[in-house]
Amino acid sequence: MMILIGIDTGVNTGFAVAIDHGDGKGGQLNEVTSMSITKAMTQVNALIWEHGKDNVRLFIEDARLRTWFTGGKEKAQGAGSVKRDASIWEQWCKENDLQYTMIHPKANATKYNANSFARITGWMGRTNEHGRDAAMLVHRRRTKI
Template identity: 60%
Template sequence: MKILIGIDTGVKTGYAVAHDLGSGGKLEEVETLSITQAMDRVKQLAEQYGKENMKLYIEDARKRTFVTGGREKLQGVGSVKRDALIWEDWCKEQEFHYLMVEPKANTTKLKADQFKKRTGWTKRTSEHARDAAMLVVGRFFKI
């Protein structure tokens, strides 16, 4: 079994896990965690399934080309960009297979009802968790 992990970086880290069953992935987990909780969960999956059987898809805010808003918004964007760098460095150190994904290459900001219709996921989700899930929905495991 191949494991796909979606990470939406930020103080509230979106975390999603899908099993690639040859049909583009079946969501198993969709939630919001702290960055350290998400990293612990990834390590647990590596122990359970093996690093060679998993791949992380991480939103890379560093590739965002424009930002609108005031000072607080810009500080938040800077924080998310820093988190993307932390995830990338951590994946290299842990020798995980990963892909840094441009925000424009992902479907984001789906409302709960849109997400449910698109994925079939019926449990409660946050915007961050939905964004993480959309990083893995419809993907096949490729190294």
């Protein structure tokens, strides 16, 4: 069993957990939420404590690779913050010797509304945009176990 953690960086960090049982179906969603970056890091540590470092993998959206922005100065400043958070996550993963992959934003299916997300994933719990984006990083993702 592999624990897959999806991270959508930002002030409201999207956080999702999926479990890959090695049955060929890929990651089955277990948690979809959002929280602060520090709470998300605490949650990652808790999952590592519970399942072991070798059984946890992070998939982090790398906003530093995004080159398209619309919406003016405020959006551009927010984009800078999200890019900084991607750098923080990468540095934190390296410092803690974690298994992680930085995912290009174009490689992730994002911006689903709640109804579409529920239909695609089967997740019936409450979500917000950040949690849904994080979930799409790990939903049905297959790993080598």
